[in-house]
Each structure stands twice: as C-alpha cells, then as structure tokens.
Amino acid sequence: MITWMKEILDKFLALVISLLPLSPFSGYIDKLEQLPYLGYLNYFVPVGTCLKIGAAWLSAIALFYLYSVVARWIKLIE
Template sequence: MFTFMKEILDKFLSFLLQILPTSPFAPLIDNLEQLPYLGYINYFVPVGTCVKIGEAWLAAIALFYLWSVVARWIKLIE
C-alpha cells in the first residue's frame, strides 16, 4: 500500500511540475557561475550555509502558520 501511495504522489508531483512554469531566476543563476571571483566571496561569506539556514527558517514559519490555521479550524485556539 505504501508503494501505491508513493506512486500516486510521484505522478501528481510530476504532473504539477509539468504544469508550473520554469524558474524565472534560472538564467540569472547560470550567469553567476561565470563570475571568476564568486569562489573567493563564498570563502568569506558562506552563501550556501546562509541559504540552508534561511530555508529552515522559512519552513519553520510555514509550519507554524499551517498549524495555526489547522488549530483555528478545529477550534483549539481562537
């Protein structure tokens, strides 16, 4: 049953990715790879780590708001 649910989820997500447009930032990110000094900047400012921390923070905020909506819906809080 788990594999069946996984297949359904995979099909739904692949369908959703086909419908949604590609990222408008992809060409900009590709152009950043051509900068010769980007590696030196990244040595002093760990951009990858900052992005990971930002993603975790946004996920936590999104979960908080989702839980808040669900709690209001089932009348746990007002």
C-alpha cells in the same frame, strides 16, 4: 502498498510542479556560475549555508502558520 502510495504521490507532485511557471532567474543564475571569483566570495560569506538556513526558517514559519490555520479550523468545528 507503500511503494504504490509513493508512486501516486510522486506522480501528483510531478503534476503540481509541471503546473508551476519556470523560474525567471535561471538565466542569471547560470551567468553567476561563470564568475571566477565566486569561490573566493563563498569562502568569506557562505551563501549556500545562508540559503539552507533561510529555507529552514521559511519552512518553520510556513508550518507554524499552517498549524495555526488548522487549529483555528478545528476549534471552529468543535
């Protein structure tokens, strides 16, 4: 039963992702990989870690706003 639900969720998310536009920055990101000094820059400024922290922060803010909208909606119904 759980695998069936996971398959349905995977198919739904694949459909949603297929509807989204492609990133306009993919070409620039590919060019950045070829820079020889990028590893040295990442040693002093951990860009990957900063991006992970930023993504976690954005997720927390999005969940907060989603929770507040749902809480207001429930309050209006009751």
